[in-house]
Amino acid sequence: MRVAVHYRASEEGARETARLIRGAGGTATLVPGDLSKAEAPEEIVATVIRELGALDVLVNSAAVMERTPFGSVTPEGWDAMFALNLRAPFFLVQAAAQHLTRARGAVVNIADLAAFETWPAYIPHGISKAGVVYMTRALARTLAPAVRVNGIAPGTVLLPEGWSEQDASRLRETTPLKRLGSPADVVGAALYLLEADYVTGETLIVDGGRHVRR
Numbered sequence: 001m002r003v004a005v006h007y008r009a010s011e012e013g014a015r016e017t018a019r020l021i022r023g024a025g026g027t028a029t030l031v032p033g034d035l036s037k038a039e040a041p042e043e044i045v046a047t048v049i050r051e052l053g054a055l056d057v058l059v060n061s062a063a064v065m066e067r068t069p070f071g072s073v074t075p076e077g078w079d080a081m082f083a084l085n086l087r088a089p090f091f092l093v094q095a096a097a098q099h100l101t102r103a104r105g106a107v108v109n110i111a112d113l114a115a116f117e118t119w120p121a122y123i124p125h126g127i128s129k130a131g132v133v134y135m136t137r138a139l140a141r142t143l144a145p146a147v148r149v150n151g152i153a154p155g156t157v158l159l160p161e162g163w164s165e166q167d168a169s170r171l172r173e174t175t176p177l178k179r180l181g182s183p184a185d186v187v188g189a190a191l192y193l194l195e196a197d198y199v200t201g202e203t204l205i206v207d208g209g210r211h212v213r214r
Contacts, residue, residue: 002027004048006062008034035062035088036080045095055099057194060089060132061110065160069121078124085128086135093139093149101146108190109136109151113207116153129153133203140201148200150193155207157181176209 003021005028007014018028029051033044048055063085068077093100093107100107114126115133136151143149156171157180172179189206193199205211 001057002029002052004029004031004052006031006033006035006044008032008036008062035092036083038083038087038091041088041091042095045092045099049099054103055096056103056105058092058096058100058105058107059110059190060092060107062088063110063112063128065112065122065125067121068124070123073124081124082128082131085125086131089132090135090139093143097143097147101143104146105148106194107139107143107147107149108193109149109203110186111136111151111153111203113153113155113205113211115203116205116211136203137201144200148193148197150196150199150201151203152186152189152193153203153205153207154186155181155205155210157183157186157206174210174213175207176213179208181206181208 003018003026005014005017005021007030011030011032014030018030021028031044031047031051033040033047035041035044045055064081066077066081068081089109096107099105109132111132112125112129114122115129117126119126133151133153136149140149156175159168159171159180168180185206189204193202193204
């Protein structure tokens with residue numbers, strides 16, 4: 001694939017991603033944009049079409065995960081989180097729909113295990129990701145049969161910034177598979193969903209079994 005690597009502030013990381021893609025024999029182009037702004041989805045899709053000429057696959061992965069215990073949530077923080085976590089992916093799909101339809105393409109939305117569990121310190125985040133799961137089902141029905149829309153709900157594949165080895169050990173011990181995941185586990189799920197021509201509207205939980213603990 002020719003990959004459009006979107007970024008907002010992490011230009012260095014985006015350049016490294018593009019370098020790895022090119023090193024593997026692929027083609028990559030960088031697409032800056034601030035998805036917290038309402039006009040960004042249409043601008044980003046237009047840039048991709050201008051640079052690459054088509055859009056076959058959209059992976060919605062941009063999001064923020066902030067610790068917001070009940071009582072500390074503000075309307076401003078709520079709006080900022082939902083603008084990026086839920087509004088942006090919806091409007092990216094809407095902006096890309098005609099191109100995806102033409103290509104008989106696919107969408108993969110990155111949700112979160114928080115959509116299926118209750119995390120008291122991350123309630124707005126969990127609500128936004130539950131919205132992504134609903135959006136995945138609804139868009140799968142709306143865009144069928146031309147475009148397939150699926151999602152992935154990762155568990156612990158990257159530890160939050162600042163977490164300790166003690167935190168990691170506790171997570172390993174409370175995960176049925178007794179280990180943490182890795183970004184490669186999510187990549188494998190995404191590749192499966194892109195190749196599974198008879199799967200749409202599904203959110204694949206990739207969490208080592210944490211959601212079946214009870």
